[in-house]
Amino acid sequence: MGKSLYRKRKAPLSGNTRSGRRRSKRTGLFAFMFLSIVLLTLSRINHDVVEEFRGGIAKLATPAFEVISKPILQLRRGLRNGRTLLTNVNELDRLKLENQKLQQWKWRAKQLEIRLNSYAKIIQAVERPPLGFVTGRVVSEGRGPFIRSVLLNAGRNDGVRNGYPVVSAEGLVGRVVNSGLTASHVLLLTDLNSRIPVEIGSNRTRAILRGDNGPAPRLTYISKGAKIIDGEDVFTSGQGGLLPRGLRIGKVNIGHKFYRVALFSDPGRLEYLSVLFFNTPGIDIADPTGASSRPRRLEQPVASGRKTPNPADSLTHAKRSSHTSSPASTGVR
């Protein structure tokens, strides 16, 4: 095992041939290293060629990843279910009690919804059109020193555009940054480049949620004199017009140095995600080429075989525009 054969292989070669080969090898290596640095620079200035290249490769790789990731996801789900069974047997009584309480809340929420709609009619509030969505499966995870993203098997053919918000059943996960024809890259909230305008708690304190590649993003640019309490809800503020207002994100976690947010959705365990078709002038600026594309299929899950997340579950402070229980008719004010 420990004996090297490198010298043995080189032995029959003459000195000139060996040094010539070594020189050409070294030249090739440095040429490619130089090319890498050039590409890094192009990538930094966000050159179009880089984005097109990335989209093309993602399109080619997605079908393969879809096939390979299926058994992995099933295994993960099985392990999770097994762990839940082992640890949560004693939780059953508590959950039953909680369910009873939630049923009461559900009834109360319905009553409030009816009252809200009647008030909306009285003041003749303008109704927003319902928010469409498409659900896809995570086929690949992108991780590196500065990247937290996932590849979703839904793309422009499904109506996805750059800048659209992406939610799981638990809450906001991130937004689309690069949409190909059949796949899209989703930048997660934990990514270093992620900046989301948010509101905190019932006081609606405004701040910016900034990812730092850690599991809990930081709250920055908090309004002066704002009082933030540990455990308060954090949701999107809708400022800037790129995201709808009221998407659930997480809870405030006051740390040593910073205010952080414990996310409702675990970035390491994402399976099915919904892309919300939130069309605003801001989206047209973020993705001018997507304005003309028409979604081939709307409000249909790309993946099947499992209950897909209902985007309506992610909306906490948002209001519904109608009474229908269909998720497709969910509107945001």
Added chain:
Amino acid sequence: MDVKRKSISPGLSLIGLLAIGHLPLGLPEWAFFILPMVIGGLIYTWSLKQPESLPSWFVFTLGLLADVLSSGPIGYWPLFYLACQAVAFWLANNPVAFGLFRSWGGFLMTASLTTLLSWSTATLYYLHSIDWQPMVIGAAIVCAVYPVIFWLSGSSQESSSSALVKNTVQEL
């Protein structure tokens, strides 16, 4: 036939590992650098033992694929992998046999250099101090298990190397 199989096996193994690294495995945050470092370790070992089976253009393409799949800046992983290969080529110039312990020592140096390169490139790229802990943890774990990598890459070494010797003799 066997020679061909052995000479393409490093490439296929690396592509396979790269694909596994991008599957939604649900790994914790601190573990993201382990698999790229394992790939770096394999590139280093194969470049040291059988450089003909792992040309620079292949390492470059592998890195590009990693960049595209991770949605990171294009050129980052090629630079990292090529740096691993550069150290291996530099070490291979020395007229000493590379057994396990020498290779391990070389890999410690490679891992330190490439981790530093990786962190500084990322920090320069974003003008923001990147969290170094996951990188150091990943590099330390892979350094600790390097004998396994050496053994895995060594299993295909003997037959391919002897075949290469035969081929070279025939050429001469």
